[in-house]
Amino acid sequence: MQAMVSPGVRLSVCALLLAGLGAAAQYDRSFERDLFKTRFEQEVKFRAAAIQVAWAAEALCDATTQIEPFVLLSVHAMRRRLDDRDMALFREVTRMDDKWRVVWADEGAPEALHLRDVVTHVNDRALPIGGTRFEMGALFRGGSVMSNDDGGFWDVMLKARREAADGKPMQLTLDDGRKLEVDTQKGCAGSVTASAWDNDPDTFWRMGTQRVKIPANAMIEAQTPDEFRWLAAFGTYFQASQGAIKASRTSEGVSNGFMVGKILSIAVPGATMLLSAAEAQAEKAIAVDSIVGSADLFANEVVASLGGDASAGLRLTERLMARGIKVDAVMMDDLRRSNATDHAARIRAIQAAQAEREREQLRVQEDADRRRVLLQRLPPLLK
Numbered sequence: 205m206q207a208m209v210s211p212g213v214r215l216s217v218c219a220l221l222l223a224g225l226g227a228a229a230q231y232d233r234s235f236e237r238d239l240f241k242t243r244f245e246q247e248v249k250f251r252a253a254a255i256q257v258a259w260a261a262e263a264l265c266d267a268t269t270q271i272e273p274f275v276l277l278s279v280h281a282m283r284r285r286l287d288d289r290d291m292a293l294f295r296e297v298t299r300m301d302d303k304w305r306v307v308w309a310d311e312g313a314p315e316a317l318h319l320r321d322v323v324t325h326v327n328d329r330a331l332p333i334g335g336t337r338f339e340m341g342a343l344f345r346g347g348s349v350m351s352n353d354d355g356g357f358w359d360v361m362l363k364a365r366r367e368a369a370d371g372k373p374m375q376l377t378l379d380d381g382r383k384l385e386v387d388t389q390k391g392c393a394g395s396v397t398a399s400a401w402d403n404d405p406d407t408f409w410r411m412g413t414q415r416v417k418i419p420a421n422a423m424i425e426a427q428t429p430d431e432f433r434w435l436a437a438f439g440t441y442f443q444a445s446q447g448a449i450k451a452s453r454t455s456e457g458v459s460n461g462f463m464v465g466k467i468l469s470i471a472v473p474g475a476t477m478l479l480s481a482a483e484a485q486a487e488k489a490i491a492v493d494s495i496v497g498s499a500d501l502f503a504n505e506v507v508a509s510l511g512g513d514a515s516a517g518l519r520l521t522e523r524l525m526a527r528g529i530k531v532d533a534v535m536m537d538d539l540r541r542s543n544a545t546d547h548a549a550r551i552r553a554i555q556a557a558q559a560e561r562e563r564e565q566l567r568v569q570e571d572a573d574r575r576r577v578l579l580q581r582l583p584p585l586l587k
Contacts, residue, residue: 232362236290237297243400243424244298250307250398250423251275256389257440261506266441270368270388273310276323278303280333281354282401290586293508303379304331304348304357311468314384317376325377327364330554358395358415365393397438398423408533430507430516436505438517438534441499496533500544504551520531 258271280302286294295301303322324331355498367387368374375387398418405420415441426432504514521536536544 214283224535225346233293236293240294240297242256244294244300246424246426247398247400248277248292249429250277250418250426250432250436251277252310253429254396254436254439255391255583257433257436258406259389259500260390260391260510261437261440264502265392265440265443267393268369268390269362269365269376269393271365271391272368272374272386272388273312274386275306275308276331276357276361277307278305278333280357281399283354284401284403286401289485291544302333311391312387314386316382317384322379323376324379326360326369327372327375328377329360329363330504331360340465346555358540362395362414369474374387392440394440394443396436396443398435400424400568404531407531414443416442417442419531419534421529422520422531425527425529426520428516433510434503434507434517434520435534437503438499441502442495442505452534497540497543500536500540501547508551508555514551515545518544518548527533527580535575 252275255271257271262268277300279295279302285291301322304324306323309317309319332377359491364374368388369390374388376384378384394414394416395417396418396578398420400420400423402420408417408419410416418435418439422435423432424436438518446542458501491570500517503517507516508514518541520535521534521541524535
C-alpha cells in the first residue's frame with residue numbers, strides 16, 4: 205500500500221505539514237497587541253486625570269505642592285514583569301522602553317516638550333533606570349515574588365515638586381542635552397498611581413500621605429474621563445486632609461466627612477448662595493460609615509467641580525459588581541452606594557440651580573443690551 209503512494213502526493217503532504225508548522229510559528233498575536241495598547245492607553249489617561257484632580261482639589265488639601273503638567277512613563281513603571289516574549293511585543297506596540305518618556309502633556313507644558321521626548325534628569329537628579337521589589341504575598345498566591353518598583357522615580361519627582369513649591373523652578377534635562385524650565389501649578393501633595401500591569405490588580409494601598417495605589421482592575425475598567433477622575437479623586441482624598449480623615453474616623457455613622465457643596469462652593473462662583481436651597485430639598489443626612497465613604501463623596505464633588513457627572517463612581521462600581529471584578533476599597537457596599545446616590549442627587553440640584561441662575565443672569569444682560577440699543581436709536585429729543 206505504501207508503495208502505491210506517489211512521490212508527488214508525499215511531497216504535497218509534506219508541504220501541508222510544513223505550512224501548518226509555519227502558521228503556528230507565525231501565530232497572530234492580535235489579541236495581545238490590542239490588550240497591550242488598550243491597557244497602556246488606560247494608564248496614561250488615569251495618570252493625566254490624577255494630575256488634573258490634584259490641581260482641582262488643591263483648596264481642600266492640608267499639604268500642597270507644585271505639580272508638573274506632564275506624565276512620564278517607562279517599562280519600569282509596570283509593577284508586574286512580563287516574560288521576554290510579551291515584553292518585546294509590549295515595547296513594539298507602545299513604543300516604550302527603559303527610558304522615561306513624555307506620554308501626556310498639558311497645555312501648560314513648554315512648547316519645546318513633545319510626546320515621546322526622553323527625560324533623563326529632573327532638577328539635575330538622574331531618573332533611575334529600573335528597580336525591584338520583593339513581594340512576600342506572592343509566595344502565597346503562586347505569583348512572581350519580584351516586581352518592578354518605581355519608588356526611585358517618585359523620590360526624584362516628589363523632591364522636584366517640593367523644590368518648585370519653595371520657589372525653585374522645575375527643570376528637565378532631555379537626552380539630547382536640552383534643558384527646559386517648566387511652569388508648575390499648585391495641587392495636592394503626594395501622588396496617586398496605578399499600573400495596568402500589577403501583581404496585585406485588586407489591591408488598594410497607601411504609603412502615608414506620599415503615595416496611593418489604585419487597584420489596576422478598577423483603572424482598566426474605567427471608560428470615561430469622569431470615571432478616571434473619580435478614581436484619581438478617590439485616591440487623592442487619602443492625602444487631601446489629615447484633619448478630615450481623623451474626623452471621619454471619630455464620627456463614623458454620624459456625619460459626612462465632606463459636606464455637600466464644599467468643593468462646589470470653591471470651584472463654582474455663586475454656589476454658596478445656592479447651597480441652603482439645595483439642602484432644604486434634601487433633608488436626609490448622609491451617614492458615612494468609614495473613611496472610604498468620605499472618599500466617595502470627596503470624589504463625587506471633585507468630578508462635579510471639573511464639570512463632570514458626580515455619579516461616575518456609582519456607574520463604575522455597578523459595572524465592576526456586574527462583572528464580578530475584585531477591587532479593594534473602591535468597590536462600594538450597599539450603604540456607600542446609597543450615600544453616594546443621595547450625595548450625587550444633591551450635587552445635581554446645586555448644578556441645576558447654578559445653571560438656572562446663569563441663564564437668568566444672561567436674560568437680564570440681554571434685556572439690558574436690547575434697551576441700550578433701542579435708546580441709541582431714538583432721536584435725541586425722545587431720549
